[in-house]
Amino acid sequence: MLSRKEGEKLSRLILSVLAISFSLEATEPISPLPQSIEYDHAKAALGKKLFHDPILSSDGTIACVSCHLLESGGDDGMKFSIGIKGREGNVNSPTVLNSYFNFRQFWDGRAKDLEEQAAGPIENPVEMGHSIEKAVESSKHTTPILRYLRNFILTVSPLSIYSMRSQSSKRH
Numbered sequence: 001m002l003s004r005k006e007g008e009k010l011s012r013l014i015l016s017v018l019a020i021s022f023s024l025e026a027t028e029p030i031s032p033l034p035q036s037i038e039y040d041h042a043k044a045a046l047g048k049k050l051f052h053d054p055i056l057s058s059d060g061t062i063a064c065v066s067c068h069l070l071e072s073g074g075d076d077g078m079k080f081s082i083g084i085k086g087r088e089g090n091v092n093s094p095t096v097l098n099s100y101f102n103f104r105q106f107w108d109g110r111a112k113d114l115e116e117q118a119a120g121p122i123e124n125p126v127e128m129g130h131s132i133e134k135a136v137e138s139s140k141h142t143t144p145i146l147r148y149l150r151n152f153i154l155t156v157s158p159l160s161i162y163s164m165r166s167q168s169s170k171r172h
């Protein structure tokens with residue numbers, strides 16, 4: 001049994017060890033990926049389908065997977081990616097593998113997370129050249145899963161679409 005004084009000493013020691021480990025954690029630039037994360041499986045299935053679907057581009061020719069080949073490391077291996085109508089961008093596509101864990105998105109870090117990043121490729125004139133509203137509109141006439149997307153996107157407020165756009169700026 002510890003005396004009261006020893007007890008106090010011990011709890012101070014534990015607190016300082018905890019404080020050191022928290023501050024180490026806070027300054028650590030790289031942390032290991034978690035073994036698993038919780039996610040909504042229905043939304044993930046929809047995301048996977050849309051990732052491969054050129055309907056998100058204005059002329060129906062380019063899908064996310066055109067520039068982010070999941071089987072080849074998540075990029076396209078090109079100096080500059082090619083979007084709709086053969087238009088060439090001015091940066092190369094980074095991998096999207098594990099991009100959920102990036103602390104910022106895009107080469108210059110202009111989007112803070114995937115939600116902010118999402119409108120970029122769809123509305124970028126040299127990538128998919130579309131608008132969110134038109135992409136939603138065209139999805140009305142297609143498969144049920146895309147109708148689900150319409151409802152899903154409609155739950156995103158105009159304000160958040162505005163903020164996604166302003167973050168995405170000219171390039172995506």
Ligand code: HEC
Pocket residue numbers: 051056062063064065066067068081082083084089091092093094095096099102104105106107108114117121122126127128171172
């Ligand atoms: C025409 C080619 C092209 C298409 C189509 C495209 N991307 Fe990209 N993607 C890029 C390029 C180029 C960048 C880097 C842009 C930058 O940093 O300015 C990028 C960046 C990203 C990033 C940021 C990754 C990081 O490490 O910062 C994500 C995530 C992403 N794209 C997802 C998507 C999704 C989802 C779609 C479909 C809705 C898509 N992309 C469609 C070329 C493309």
